[in-house]
Amino acid sequence: MENSPSTLIQSKQKIVVLRWGHRIHRDSRLTTHCALTARALCASGFILSDIEDKSIEKTVKGITGHWGGDFTFEMGTSWRTVVRDWRAQGGIVVHLTAYGENLQTSNAINRIRETGKNILLLVGSQKVPGEFYSPEVSDFNIGVGNQPHSECSALAIFLDRFFEGKELEVDFEQAKMKIIPQEHGKNIQVNQEKP
Amino acid sequence: MENSPSTLIQSKQKIVVLRWGHRIHRDSRLTTHCALTARALCASGFILSDIEDKSIEKTVKGITGHWGGDFTFEMGTSWRTVVRDWRAQGGIVVHLTAYGENLQTSNAINRIRETGKNILLLVGSQKVPGEFYSPEVSDFNIGVGNQPHSECSALAIFLDRFFEGKELEVDFEQAKMKIIPQEHGKNIQVNQEKP
DSSP: OTTOHHHHOOOOOOEEEEEOOOOTTTTHHHHHHHHHHHHHTTOSEEEETTOOOHHHHHHHHHHHHHHOSOOEEEEOOOHHHHHHHHHHTTOEEEEEEEEEEETTTSSHHHHHHHHOOOEEEEEOOSSOOGGGGSTTTOSEEEESSSSOOOHHHHHHHHHHHHTTTGGGGOOOTTOSEEEOOOSSSOOEEEOTTOO | OTTOHHHHOOOOOOEEEEEOOOOTTTTHHHHHHHHHHHHHTTOSEEEETTOOOHHHHHHHHHHHHHHOOOOEEEEOOOHHHHHHHHHHTTOEEEEEEEEEEETTTSSHHHHHHHHOOOEEEEEOOSSOOGGGGSTTTOSEEEESSSSOOOHHHHHHHHHHHHTTTGGGGOOOTTOSEEEOOOSSSOOEEEOTTOO
């Protein structure tokens, strides 16, 4: 497929998003939006750590089923276990936080690329454990700006810059539905042959 | 100030975000994150249309009070009135929607810049009125990708691209608090002289 991730996205580094600090009900929509952002912007998967939330799992798997791709969704494992296993397999951890190195003014994104390693992208909420900022957990702490705003926005901009914008033009494989971009109005193509 | 918006951001086009379709409680965190994203990424203001939500107003004004800038927050006016008045004052309307022209593959952002006009950036939710897609309301319909994800993420990437990343290094004026970016750990500077 011409616009598949493998032809468009140059990076061989896989990115999986770990969402910490989700609260059922209160964070339902925000965490769902983080997961859908991760999927739409070509992360490989999403891990909801330390808690299970079946409604989010259902939404994310439903979207992937309709709109394609092979995005993975996991939940319930403790963040410590996820981080330990990720590092044991040779990956690095990048924590998105307003306190970190500024994505725009530092060279952090190049240093992350130069590692060549798969990336566990840690997105928290207001009060993350202090350990998240330490080198024992996070190889990089990155501020998508140094103002308080949103883990969802920070995630989106990080992925857009890491994949150099190419992630926005990917055709997802096995899609049952596909939008045909329009200047005005809506146009959805439904592929009835897909299972 | 060296890193003020006026020296860093080249655009003379002002952007105000209009959030449509907010539901009290259910969308509380998501709409707050949209507003904080708008502020942190150098939009000039945020309008919560058709509804009032004092808790969001309080959060957004509180953040602006502590972290600086002159971001405006309004609520309760109907979207039709806001759009009509915006157009009457010579501004254009840009609607962020997965159905629109692809931000990456089209030249839409250049055409928006070339208008030279102030931008009302319309962000909706799942079911926006059909009129939003029409030229009578939206001069441009822009898809930050053509996959379903998040109005918060779409807003963030649009602003990051429109302001060419410079918005992430702006120093906000009148800030009582300022983060000093760190590779590890946290460092907040508190300016006790500010009122």
